[in-house]
Amino acid sequence: MQDTDRDLLPEGLGDRLPQAAWAAQHVRRMAHDVLAGHGYERVDTPMLEFEKALASRMAGVQARRMFRFVDPISLRMLAVRSDMTAQVARIAATSLSNAARPLRLSYSGPVLAIKGDGLDPSRERLQIGAELIGSDSVAAAAEIVEVAIEALRAAGATGVSVDFTLPDLVDALSAEALPLPSGQIEAVRQMLDAKDAGGLVDAGGAAYLPLLYAVGPFAGAIEKLAQFDAGGVLADRIDGLRRIAARVEGKARLTLDPSERHGFEYQSWFGFTIYADGVTGTMGRGGTYRILGRAGADPEPATGFSLYPDPLLDSLAVTSTTPQRLFLPLGHDPQVAARQRAIGWATVAALDETDDAVALGCSHRLEAGEAVPL
DSSP, rough: OOGGGGGOOOOOOOOOOHHHHHHHHHHHHHHHHHHHHHOOOEEOOOOOEEHHHSSSSTTOOOOGGSOEOTTTTOOOOOEEOSSSHHHHHHHHTTTTTTTSSSSSEEEEEEEESSSOOOOOOEEEOOOOOOOOEEEEEEEHHHHHHHHHHHHHHHTTSSEEEEEEEEHHHHHHHHHTSSSSOOOHHHHHHHHHHHHHHHHHHHHGGGGGGGGGGSOOOOOHHHHHHHHHHOOOHHHHHHHHHHHHHHEEEEEEEEEEETTTTOOOEEEEEEEEEEEEOOOOOSSEEEEEEEESTTTTTTOOOEEEEEEEEEHHHHHHHHHHOOOOHHHHEEEEOOOHHHHHHTTOEEEEEOOSOOOOOOTTTTTEEEEEEEEEEE
16 A cells, blocks of 8 residues: 555645745735835744743733644743734834834744634635834824735735724723623623624623624714714724724725624724735734733733735736746856846756756747747
């Protein structure tokens, strides 16, 4: 019996073949060009860290989503990163703690989770993001949304849309305007997130039912939310959403779902999800959050986003134009070949007489110093 186990990959993991690898590099380059243009400096982080560092830097980070094992050197628990945001937060709180604020950092790299999300079995994804550390103001949130849209469009996405949410909505309302017993708050959150009107009533959140209808295109939904907020508890948040929407008007379609919390476990007052035409599922998320520093120190406000462009890579890999490749026969002039590469050709040099230019994907052959079509 033939042994094929050595050729298998674990479920949810896969290779990027040439076209897909090109698409991934293209997306990263285009996104980082946008981020650098807005003053976001790039940082790189390790794939592995101590579990405590990854899981305790921000509230809501789920350690159970991470691959964990004992480090044979330190004998402490290590974890493979499932989200790079916490790593950038660590850098901001330690190595760059004395850097001027607001601090703008960008990053990209693979992240790994124990299992996929929903119907997506992928466990390894490319993450591209930016963090604006030192501020969670309306101005910071507006900048982050604007930059996320620009980066995604530069990477090749079309028809971008952004869905706003208020992750701490229930906390803000239950504290005063619509009080809830502490034991009911989480159940009300879950029913709002599930858009379950019956379950919301059963959980004691009947007064929160209008939130299920303050959803949809931004202009109409924000008016419904304002009408619901008779006591004015959400006035600052509603004003903030309007100001953010005004900043990005015309750059993306805008919608509102104020009670959405799935995927926003560590966000504070503002969050958003970003989508693109022709791509199934979300392209990324962002919002405001707090970085936990040293014991006794106040958490530091921050705002950021993470893009997960793998679905976009698949479409780019299919539609990408293969670069023209120039076949260099045996005995070619290296200086002529160098000049051809300098003007944009990808050259493929023959190693022996049997090399076939067409089979090697070449469109032209170097003859008498010129590129001749095959």
